[in-house]
Amino acid sequence: MNRRAAGTLRGIAVAVPAALFAALAGTALHRQSVKASGVDIFWGCAAALLLLAALQLLLGAWSRSLIPTAVVGIGCYATVGFLSTGGTGKQLIVADLPGNVWVFGIAAVTVVMLLWCHRYRRRRE
Numbered sequence: 780m781n782r783r784a785a786g787t788l789r790g791i792a793v794a795v796p797a798a799l800f801a802a803l804a805g806t807a808l809h810r811q812s813v814k815a816s817g818v819d820i821f822w823g824c825a826a827a828l829l830l831l832a833a834l835q836l837l838l839g840a841w842s843r844s845l846i847p848t849a850v851v852g853i854g855c856y857a858t859v860g861f862l863s864t865g866g867t868g869k870q871l872i873v874a875d876l877p878g879n880v881w882v883f884g885i886a887a888v889t890v891v892m893l894l895w896c897h898r899y900r901r902r903r904e
Contacts, residue, residue, distance in 0.1 A: 783844075790842030791850050797838060798854025801831045805855070806862055806872060809881035824880040831855060832888050839896030848896045852889025859885060 804827070811823030831851070839848040859882055863872035872878045 786842055787844045787846050790838055790844055790847030793842075794838055794847040794850035795854055797834045798851045799858060801827075801834050801851065802855045802858035802862070805830060805881060805885075806859060809872070810877050812877070821877040821880070824877050824884065827881055828884045828888050831885060832892055835889065835892040836896065839892065840899050843899050845893055845896055845900060848892055849889070852885065852892070856882075856885045856889070 806827075808823045808827045808830070810821070811826070812819040812821045814820075835848045835851050838851060839845065841847075859872060863878070863882065872882060
């Protein structure tokens with residue numbers, strides 16, 4: 780196995796737990812808000828998406844491959860999808876503004892991070 784493949788496999792092995800962490804921590808964080816002048820400001824959505832972006836950027840720069848970045852995004856999206864499919868009253872993600880921003884923001888952040896991490900790819904040796 781060459782060095783490039785070994786680095787990618789290591790990146791995937793780290794990306795799966797990172798995806799689970801981002802999904803669980805982001806789900807716990809996405810509904811946090813502060814009330815200002817009677818209006819709820821949901822800062823948790825931004826913090827959850829920033830956490831996901833930071834993990835994707837870290838893995839993309841560390842592994843110098845796009846695959847772990849994509850694995851984190853896909854794994855996080857799949858886990859959040861599973862968490863939002865509970866029965867009535869058992870869902871952890873409700874279809875309201877912060878829930879929609881969290882769910883659909885995962886896909887948007889993943890695309891942006893894939894484009895950003897493209898610069899860290901290993902050049903052909």
